[in-house]
Amino acid sequence: MCGIFGIYPHKDAAHLACLGLYALQHRGEESSGIITRNGKKVHLHKALGLVSDVFDEKIIRSLRGELAVGHVRYSTTGSSNIKNTQPFYVRAKIGDIAIAHNGNLINTLSLHRELENKGALFQTSMDSEIIAHLLAHSQNKDFKDTIIWSLSKLEGAYSLVLMLNDILIGARDSFGWRPLCLGKLDEAYVLASETCALDLIGAKYIRDIQPGEIVFIKKDGLESIKPFKKTHHAFCIFEYIYFARPDSNIFEHNVYMTRKRLGAQLAIEFPVEADLVMPIPDSGTYAALGFSEASKIPFEYGMIRNHYIGRTFIQPSQVLRDFHVRIKLNPLKEVLDGKRVMLIEDSIVRGTTSRIRVKTLRLAGAKLIHMRVSCPPLKFPCFYGIDFPTKKELIASKHDIEWVRDFIGADSLEYLSLEGMLNSMPLPKEHFCTACFTGDYPATPSSRVSKTILEK
Ligand code: SF4
Numbered sequence: 001m002c003g004i005f006g007i008y009p010h011k012d013a014a015h016l017a018c019l020g021l022y023a024l025q026h027r028g029e030e031s032s033g034i035i036t037r038n039g040k041k042v043h044l045h046k047a048l049g050l051v052s053d054v055f056d057e058k059i060i061r062s063l064r065g066e067l068a069v070g071h072v073r074y075s076t077t078g079s080s081n082i083k084n085t086q087p088f089y090v091r092a093k094i095g096d097i098a099i100a101h102n103g104n105l106i107n108t109l110s111l112h113r114e115l116e117n118k119g120a121l122f123q124t125s126m127d128s129e130i131i132a133h134l135l136a137h138s139q140n141k142d143f144k145d146t147i148i149w150s151l152s153k154l155e156g157a158y159s160l161v162l163m164l165n166d167i168l169i170g171a172r173d174s175f176g177w178r179p180l181c182l183g184k185l186d187e188a189y190v191l192a193s194e195t196c197a198l199d200l201i202g203a204k205y206i207r208d209i210q211p212g213e214i215v216f217i218k219k220d221g222l223e224s225i226k227p228f229k230k231t232h233h234a235f236c237i238f239e240y241i242y243f244a245r246p247d248s249n250i251f252e253h254n255v256y257m258t259r260k261r262l263g264a265q266l267a268i269e270f271p272v273e274a275d276l277v278m279p280i281p282d283s284g285t286y287a288a289l290g291f292s293e294a295s296k297i298p299f300e301y302g303m304i305r306n307h308y309i310g311r312t313f314i315q316p317s318q319v320l321r322d323f324h325v326r327i328k329l330n331p332l333k334e335v336l337d338g339k340r341v342m343l344i345e346d347s348i349v350r351g352t353t354s355r356i357r358v359k360t361l362r363l364a365g366a367k368l369i370h371m372r373v374s375c376p377p378l379k380f381p382c383f384y385g386i387d388f389p390t391k392k393e394l395i396a397s398k399h400d401i402e403w404v405r406d407f408i409g410a411d412s413l414e415y416l417s418l419e420g421m422l423n424s425m426p427l428p429k430e431h432f433c434t435a436c437f438t439g440d441y442p443a444t445p446s447s448r449v450s451k452t453i454l455e456k
Contacts, residue, residue: 001027001074001102001243001385001387002071002072002074002100002103002193003026003027003072003102004069004070004071004100004159004160004161004180004191005017005020005021005024005069005161005190005193005197006069006070006100006161006168006191006192007020007067007189007190007191008066008067008068008188008217008219009066010068010185010187010188011066013036013065013067013068013188014034014036014043014060014063014064014065015060016185016190017034017068017069018034018055019197019200019201020070020190020192020197021034021071021072021197022051022052022200023192023194023196023199024192024196025072026243027072027243028071028072028074029050030048030049030073031046031048031054031071031072031085032049032051032055032071032072032085033045033046033047033071033073033085034046034055034063034070034071035068035087035098036064036067037066037096037163037165039065042096042098043062044087045059045062046071046086046087047082048081048082048085051072067166067168069098069161069162069168070100070161071085071100073085083125084126086099086100086101086126087099087100088124088126088132090132090136092135093136094135094136094138094143094146094165095165096164096165097132097135097163097164098163099128099131099160099162100160100161100162101126101127101158101159102158102159102178102385103156103157103158103159103173103177103385104127104157104384105127105156106156106157106383106384106444107153107154107155107445108127109445111130111154115130115133115134115137118137120133131160134150134153134154143167144216146164147169147171147214147216148225148227151228152227152228154173156384157173157385158172158173159173159179159209160172167217167218168189168216168217169216170191170217171214172209172210172211172212173212174230175211175232175233175433175442175443176212176251177234177235177236177385179235179251180208180209181193181195181208182205182206182215183195183203183205183206184203184204185201185202185204189215189217191215194244194249195249195250196245196248210226211231212226212227212228212230212231213226214226214227232442233430233432234442235251235427235431235432235433236384236386236432237375237433238347238375238382238386239255240259240425241259241347241374251427252426252427253426253427257426258424258426259286259287259290259374260286260287260289260290260293261290262290262374262375262416262420262424263288264290264293265290265294265416265420265421265424266287266291266344266374266416266420267290267291267295268294268420269414269417269420270372270414274341274342274370276298276302277295277298277300277344278301278341278342279343279345280329280343280344280354281301281303281304281329283346284344287346288344291342291344300335302335302343302361303330303331303332303361304329305328305329306327306328306329306330329357331361332364333365336365337365337366338365338367339365340367340368340370341367341368343370343371343410344371344372345357345374346373346374346375347373347375348404348408348415349378349388349393349394350394351404351407354408355407355409358371358408358410359409362409370411371405371410371412372413372415373414373415373416374416375415375416375421375437376415376417376418376437377401377404377437378397379391379394379396379437380397380436380439380441382436383435383441383443383444383445384435386436388436418437421437422434
């Protein structure tokens with residue numbers, strides 16, 4: 001759960017990187033950072049906080065140079081502290097290396113051990129630092145061979161934007177779990193997690209970086225190579241369901257339209273009589289629109305979102321967490337009173353938030369609450385960069401639908417079928433990772449590690 005961005009060569013590289021990170025803020029709110037390169041000088045600014053907290057005009061102006069790499073972070077491996085912010089920068093024999101990484105590696109333990117035995121001193125607990133050490137330890141003389149050798153050692157999910165001296169590099173693992181796209185602005189090439197970042201800076205979308213592809217962007221142009229053995233794709237289906245911005249195209253297709261199809265499919269699979277269809281804003285909104293269109297039940301906003309709550313300042317005790325959930329969404333009594341409500345949610349993780357939402361709707365006068373979820377039950381943890389809790393905390397991993405319905409307090413609860421979800425996707429089902437629903441992992445960490453994680 002991170003957003004990555006790169007641009008080269010552009011005289012306003014830092015400004016554009018900052019705007020790009022604004023567009024990608026939903027992919028990580030814990031820290032923000034930009035590194036630039038100006039001749040042989042490197043300028044780096046990163047801190048815990050949102051892009052708007054971390055950067056101001058003076059800081060951006062100090063980040064000189066035509067090459068910029070940016071990152072917004074939500075920690076998945078490595079705790080949330082200043083050391084673990086990105087871009088991660090080191091100066092090695094090969095030169096200046098900066099890394100912005102989205103995804104989770106699954107062979108970190110063995111690589112960590114191997115590199116420590118070679119004398120590597122780790123500064124952080126991020127898996128991304130391993131990439132820097134691999135680049136620094138490569139015996140290859142040629143920079144391309146260095147990158148290929150280093151990436152060939154990685155297993156798991158990575159979409160990367162790298163700076164290696166005055167070269168901007170984009171790379172995606174062979175399964176393609178996380179998105180990464182390529183755009184052009186004037187003479188500059190742009191790399192970004194999602195196309196919404198290209199839109200914001202006025203860049204033209206060219207194409208996605210393909211799974212297993214590495215692009216080298218130099219001042220005089222772009223070179224693409226595909227050095228790794230081809231494998232089947234495993235695009236993260238959850239990016240379409242929840243994570244990516246609806247105005248983005250990821251994996252070459254639009255997120256908004258896909259979410260509407262998921263909602264329409266739900267209406268086909270589980271029709272019910274209701275007075276209104278309402279989403280849990282914002283992420284359930286697009287599936288609710290699709291449900292409403294397909295079922296001909298009017299769409300209403302039964303809850304209004306407060307957009308100004310900013311970062312969570314509340315300590316995570318359960319009582320205060322409930323308050324935090326309520327502060328975010330306020331129910332509209334005038335819409336809900338005496339009504340049979342069809343409530344659309346994009347997913348249920350622990351179930352505690354949904355339970356509070358249902359209680360709030362009842363207090364606002366809703367007569368009946370039918371809940372529909374635009375994906376199947378989440379039963380398994382993710383190894384590839386989405387921060388689901390342990391299996392024990394995923395409510396659907398231990399309980400059947402009736403138990404979850406009762407816990408949430410809805411009058412009925414149904415989840416979209418696996419087949420219905422896959423048929424709503426813009427690509428054939430073979431392209432997707434669905435492991436958090438099926439337990440069918442495209443690649444697993446060493447058996448000892450995965451067993452521990454799966455048993456938790
Ligand atoms: S396990 Fe789920 S969340 Fe993780 S990459 Fe696969 S589909 Fe995405």
